Amino acid sequence: MSSIPKIVILGAGYGGVLTSLRLQKELNYNEADVTLVNKHDYHYITTHLHMPAAGTDNPENARVNISKLIDEFKIDFVKSTVVQIRPQDRKVILEDGTLSYDYLVIALGGEPETFGIPGMAEHAMNIRSINSVRLIREHIEYQFARFKREPHRTDYLTFVVGGAGFTGIEFVGELSDRIPELCKQFDVDPSLVKIYNIEAAPTALPGFDPELVQYAMEVLQKKGVTFRIGTAIKECKPDGVIVGDGEEIKAATVIWTGGIRGNRLIEEAGFETMRGRVKVDEFLRAPGHDNVFVLGDNSLVFNPEGRPYPPTAQIAMQEGVNCAHNLVASIRNQSLKPFTFQSKGTVASLGKGEAIGIAFGKKYKGRVAAWLKKAIDLRYLFIIGGIPLVLRKGKFL
């Protein structure tokens, strides 16, 4: 039995992968045992999932085998599902075993937040994993095939996207690109297809630059998207949604992108949470647990104005880097480094050749923004997998 500290990292999303990559670089030989646990043997690029969900890209391009990312001589990988976290015992219960830890990194990713809207959890699909987006893609294609056999069922051709945040907007952008292809493939009149994007907030992309939001909505409206902004979904049913004033929109496809909350395992473990998220200390640790770091969707980090940063890939990656640093420092009894978020800008895709974004303190839209988006995507692939991954999964056109 080695007496070196054991680090267990739960989840191979943005936070978990960046923590792992940094640890394998910074730790000396035999300085710690590191184990990465993930449900699947692949990492997925969550910010790409709106494309395979709509069917405009292959799901394979949105995932990378973990064995291609981590050095398995330095980090053990366990493919399993976490069932329970027991901070009092310093143990993690897996579906098929138990892991003990000295340090724990919780980077499990979040869950859809449905805000108690009746039926939403049961009847809507979510853009959140390779499996979930393959379901959405197949579901959409299936509706076209079904419509050809039951041509009175125009609800098969009605698509409701709940939430006009980043995921919702990026998804309707892709979907509106995909519809003409599907219409051609299945001999369907494109004028029968309806895409609704419904948002309860008074604007699409809340918090984003209003001029760019206006531009985005115009681009998407031209592509056939109908917006219902400032309109809450009251109920989701198997055959559609009921909105604001009781109006029913019949739709065989409802996709909910309206919110993310923390993973339920964290509440169950006894950590103090807000909407399932842990308000971490300045070093990203759970209050009262100096050996437990919480990253990404499960972590609540506040900006200097005292408002929480929205959960993005960008912040999760920076948290991973900081967490790895603080793990190494903890092991070496050095002082920890407080986390500060450095925004590198934000770009939202609106489908092929169109995007909006803010970067380097400037606004971008149209083709330039779309190129910026590609550059960000390529940069990420480079960070996690170097040039080989860029060449294998990168989209250059």
Added chain:
Amino acid sequence: MSSIPKIVILGAGYGGVLTSLRLQKELNYNEADVTLVNKHDYHYITTHLHMPAAGTDNPENARVNISKLIDEFKIDFVKSTVVQIRPQDRKVILEDGTLSYDYLVIALGGEPETFGIPGMAEHAMNIRSINSVRLIREHIEYQFARFKREPHRTDYLTFVVGGAGFTGIEFVGELSDRIPELCKQFDVDPSLVKIYNIEAAPTALPGFDPELVQYAMEVLQKKGVTFRIGTAIKECKPDGVIVGDGEEIKAATVIWTGGIRGNRLIEEAGFETMRGRVKVDEFLRAPGHDNVFVLGDNSLVFNPEGRPYPPTAQIAMQEGVNCAHNLVASIRNQSLKPFTFQSKGTVASLGKGEAIGIAFGKKYKGRVAAWLKKAIDLRYLFIIGGIPLVLRKGKFL
């Protein structure tokens, strides 16, 4: 108003297309008005439909635009659905109009015969048109995507094919080729997938050479097909089938290939029928209607031993040629030619590189039979569309 005879051909399947092609060749200028009516603006190659249904080929390869087949200077094409045939008025009622005729060719194709099995018409899918096979293909893919989100639902991965005649056997051959691809695409363990081929008759491919049937079953069993021969389906439910002794097979996909009957429009028109088919005279005319020819699945033609020929593409094509000849002879007051079926052999595909067949008085199996099948397919494309169609739609590998 011209006083030249009006010929109306209902259906652009094998019989209708061959009749049209021959008429446009044999009729002199202004000798008759010919109108071809079809539900779609394309002809489909029914004998190929098992491939797009399983997803091993693109549905586009199984259809040809009618405008590429017929010479629209010689034959009028009307895209419409036939609602009623009124032989007493010499009229055909279409969804959006009415056609009068002097001569009528009924080549509408058949309908699935479910032999009164409860639930079969409601819950099973059929391999019978481009729209129906696109539905099957999408339905199958959708089940794989659903399974990944509900891994306890192994019924999503269970496929029941009712009927082990030609269509059933050819379909399970393709499906068993397709399953490994789908398992890879959706990360599904192939051992969880089950394909059942259920046949009430005491043998698969009833009437076919027993040695070849044995060979076919062995090939398909090795590919993972479970046969239930001599086993009737008692009931089809939304979630599976009940067979012989009350055993329930849970399956989210049931495809019925167990029988074809004549089109209901023919009974409704008052023609005398057996299972919806018209026992035509030796010139392929409906008894008592010298101006109405009935071809293909709607026609009952007896072999010299007094047993009806099974409805195949081969016989429908030969009937089309004979019908065109007899139409021209009728117009010219010449004597009609009796129809005789010349069997050119039969080949059944068992998936990639495997088939069984009888041709030129010999038995074939394996790779040779698979080549023979391809030759037959290419020959058909050549007959209906010449070299250009062979090059466009032919499969040479």
